[in-house]
Amino acid sequence: MRFVHDTPPARVVFRPGASTTATAGEAERLGLRRVLVVSGTRGADTARAVADSLGAASAGLHTGARMHVPAQVAEEAVRAARAADADGCVAVGGGSAIGLGKAVALRTGLPLIAVPSTYAGSEATPVWGLTEHGVKRTGRDPSVLPRSIVYDPELTLGLPVPLSVTSGVNAIAHGVEALYAPDASPLTALTAEEGVRAMARALPALAEAPTDLDARSDALYGAWLCGSCLGATTMGLHHKLCHVLGGSFGLPHAETHTVVLPYALAFNAPAAPDAATAVARALAADDAPTALWHLAGRLGAPRSLAELGLKEDDLTVAAELATRQAYANPRPVTADAVLEVLRAAYAGGPP
Secondary structure (H helix, E strand, O other): OOOOOOOOOOOEEEOOOHHHHOHHHHHHHOOOOOEEEEOOOOOHHHHHHHHHHOHHHEEEEEOOOOOOOEHHHHHHHHHHHHHOOOOEEEEEEOHHHHHHHHHHHHHHOOOEEEEEOOOOOHHHOOEEEEEEOOEEEEEEOHHHOOOEEEEOHHHHOOOOHHHHHHHHHHHHHHHHHHHOOOOOOHHHHHHHHHHHHHHHHHHHHHHHOOOOHHHHHHHHHHHHHHHHHHHHOOOOHHHHHHHHHHHHHOOOHHHHHHHHHHHHHHHHHHHOHHHHHHHHHHHOOOOHHHHHHHHHHHOOOOOOOOOOOOOOOHHHHHHHHHOOOOOOOOOOOOHHHHHHHHHHHHHOOOO
């Protein structure tokens, strides 16, 4: 057995009510005295409650987060942090808000605290993303890894079921790709499988009873595990496709992950049979891609790129963009192969 495992330092506070009872303590632990809270407009009320809980340490609230972190939006947030003379940043919300907080940390070096309200998992990674001129760039930098993550399952009680489902499958995608990543380790494999299992168990339960705190806690726990895997390993074809479809064609992030995942896994499974078996085991199924497709359908999630508004003429362009640069993947990635994956995802039939 040979492997390298690198675990970045992380502090996690996980309990109901933690967003307004623990965030101030985490800021104090880091020695922060002027903290800017960032969020999107939809999560502004929650973010305001977090900002109020900071008391005198709050340096204000900036609600400009947008999907895929456009560069101009990031620049506005950086200006707001500097104007507030902030010495730290708290990002409250889903992947867009966490992404904006990371952009501020990347540009300013300010320590970041994450208070996630969805299952995106970005809060557990040193990965940042910015979209400029229709292209989404991603990178890794230790400065964007939150110093503390405050998980409050109560924040997700009002998350609509459709968004809960797609956000949850987005998290599952992190675990799936971690299982066949070139830099996987025994620990990431165990973490990924448990994360997929927890999320797959939670989604049907919360779809049936959206205010079930146990189901919501399970989902947030799964999101943390899968997000940790995303931060510890190199992602492959699935994530590259989703970044292209989101950054260049404006498709919604979580929904795109939900649609693409069964087809990307079906493509890679022959070259990564152990990973496919682990995913199937976590899903209590015989065939992982088919089980993921059925899970999305059973919970009312979109299952085709056509449903998300992509045009058939865009498939060739997307395939070309997704193969412009080399990246690790179990199977060789060619424009023709990617185009076939995209066509299958566009049609939305069984993988």
